[in-house]
Amino acid sequence: xxxxxxxPQFLSIQEGENLxxxxxxxxxxxxxxxxRQEPGEGPVLLVTVVTGGEVKKLxxxxxxxxxxxxxxxxxxxxxxxxxxxxxxxxGGRSSNxxxxxxxxxxxxxxxx
Amino acid sequence: xxxxxxxxxxxxxxxxxxxxxxxxxxxxxxxxxxxxxSAKKPLELxxxxxxxxxxxxxxxxxxxxxxxxxxxxxxxxxHTLQPEDSALYLCASSYYGRSQEQYxxxxxxxxxx
Numbered sequence: 500x501x502x503x504x505x506x507p508q509f510l511s512i513q514e515g516e517n518l519x520x521x522x523x524x525x526x527x528x529x530x531x532x533x534x535r536q537e538p539g540e541g542p543v544l545l546v547t548v549v550t551g552g553e554v555k556k557l558x559x560x561x562x563x564x565x566x567x568x569x570x571x572x573x574x575x576x577x578x579x580x581x582x583x584x585x586x587x588x589x590g591g592r593s594s595n596x597x598x599x600x601x602x603x604x605x606x607x608x609x610x611x
Numbered sequence: 612x613x614x615x616x617x618x619x620x621x622x623x624x625x626x627x628x629x630x631x632x633x634x635x636x637x638x639x640x641x642x643x644x645x646x647x648x649s650a651k652k653p654l655e656l657x658x659x660x661x662x663x664x665x666x667x668x669x670x671x672x673x674x675x676x677x678x679x680x681x682x683x684x685x686x687x688x689x690h691t692l693q694p695e696d697s698a699l700y701l702c703a704s705s706y707y708g709r710s711q712e713q714y715x716x717x718x719x720x721x722x723x724x
Contacts, residue, residue, distance in 0.1 A: 597707045601653045
């Protein structure tokens with residue numbers, strides 16, 4: 500069974516703080532996506548990383564794919580209340596085209 | 612309408628009812644997916660359709676019956692559900708074989724009483 504472990508599962512911080520969410524697996528993925536989901540809505544795709552060691556930035560969010568393509572991290576700088584939500588990582592494998600393996604998610608609460 | 616739409620957004624049904632969930636994608640994708648999202652569990656993939664053919668069925672009980680009449684529409688027919696089937700049902704679409712990025716609809720919050 501392919502598993503993606505996310506940590507931490509819950510995070511409550513003050514506005515302006517920095518945080519990092521981790522997504523780890525023992526399996527190699529051909530791509531990894533990060534999604535953010537707000538209550539009562541579907542996940543929204545934030546970024547896709549495909550190359551080992553790749554770093555992508557989206558405003559205050561920095562995403563990194565591990566060199567071995569088994570893990571990824573999401574770092575948020577100076578968190579804002581609007582960053583509150585459930586963050587999901589999902590890994591894809593070239594042999595299972597179309598199928599994604601999802602982590603259990605990290606619930607982030609940013610207090611004003 | 613843009614993206615992926617789902618109707619209804621909320622559904623309450625008894626265990627003896629029959630209902631259907633509808634999903635429509637306006638992205639020109641050729642694959643569609645049904646997921647179940649329950650509290651404190653990872654997203655569970657239920658069905659995958661590529662070019663209107665079902666390519667995956669993850670041991671889903673027969674009380675859930677998918678239908679994909681064309682590449683833009685996907686249905687999930689529900690009958691004799693159990694209370695533990697209460698969850699958020701999410702539809703997604705993608706370019707099967709070209710990209711692993713999936714785009715989700717807003718979901719249908721289903722409550723089985």
